Amino acid sequence: MTTSSITMTTAPSPSECAAGHHDPVLQHAACPLFMDQLFAVMAACLLQALGGGVVAPALPGMLSKVHEERAKQLLLSKVRGEISIPDIARECNMSTSYFMKAFKKTTGKTPHQWMLSQRLAMAQAYLRNSTLSLTEVAVVCHFYDQSHFNRVFARSMGVSPGVWRRISKGDLG
Template sequence: MSSPTPLSPHAARSDSLGCSARSLGQSQELQGSEFSFYRKRVDGRELSQVQTPPSDRGFLVGISMAPQHRRSIFRGSQAARFDFGAGAVYTRDFSEEYRADLQGPFDFLLMELPLSWFHTASDELRAGQRRVTGLATVTGQSDPILAHLACALAPALAQARPQPDSLLFVDQLGVAIGTHLLRRYGGASAPSSQTVRLSRLHEERAKQMLLQKGRGNVSIPEIARECNMSASYFLRAFKASTGHTPHQWLLVQRVEMARHYLRQTELSLAEIALACDFCDQSHFSRVFTQVAGTPPGTWRRSQR
């Protein structure tokens, strides 16, 4: 097959992932505690291109959020063509040059995993397991689990200014995605099925750090390090101990605080939202309804 179509000087202006800035209809980025996340979309049917030189950035994983995408990936002068359905994924090693012709529209959610994370993750694997240094190369392979996690993550990238709660949620999803990638494409074995729990001391410390979340920038990896465990182990142990993920637990505590204000004070819903560290009244009402089963105004009237 022939070489890729030469890039014009205008199209050569590209972003950090090698996408032509001119052709992108959507370009969003969100920095988590350990990973970088992107949403890249092209609406037109014209040919677009991706090209990046080798680097030490680690690995990139892309999840197709839309059906019927096709790309030709070049190695030297040879190319292979791949079709992507919704939920199809690819992995890309930044240490290798990447060149691809993208035919028609596409919509991808992408996650960048730095090399430093692989070093840390390998150290946290069970004793006796081989060291994981990267991910196997896959292109166009269906991965329903990764597709589900990507759909859960997508709304956070759409926020113009992510709130602390969103970043905590992104941390949780990042750990879940990273763990899945290590098992499916890195050769890591699944964790023991034995139920793990936090000690009373670690549980109290984790809850204390979460309650301080509204006044700081604490992350899941930071809490896990405080408890002397990996982020993935901490998440499993926290949920086994409390019945909730850290993000869910924090929201439940804020709803309990809001119940006190609704019952004992005449503060408005907007004032209670602010006092309980919700983003705004709309966010407060939505979360309260999810947890309590009824809107806060209705709940207040029922108590009186």
């Protein structure tokens, strides 16, 4: 039986050349922040080159279009209790307070106000196009109960959901 020996050699560190010399340019490659920035620049260049357009930067203090759409998508899932505002901020790589300020500057509403407006728009569609009871509309649109739905709707629309439904259907009599 023959015995073979395997010698293990260690690879040079990212800041060393193959010959074992220290390379000051490559030492930056060992820094995760540098690598993240490098990949972000490369991704932006690829998007610009292959996407046929320029990646629009966000205005100072505002969400980029990508972050705005992602945040809105996550907020809509929040209705079902699956995610919190800090989670959404983390998804956008922002602190919670910065996210909330940027969201308001971008949309003109706080995340909670935006969510309520979406639920109210959904309620209006149900009131106009369905025969669901007001209680059923409240449940489908994720209001706590019919009383909560009535208060929020009347405060926003100036009339109760029942009156709004009759007006929207032209049934004023």
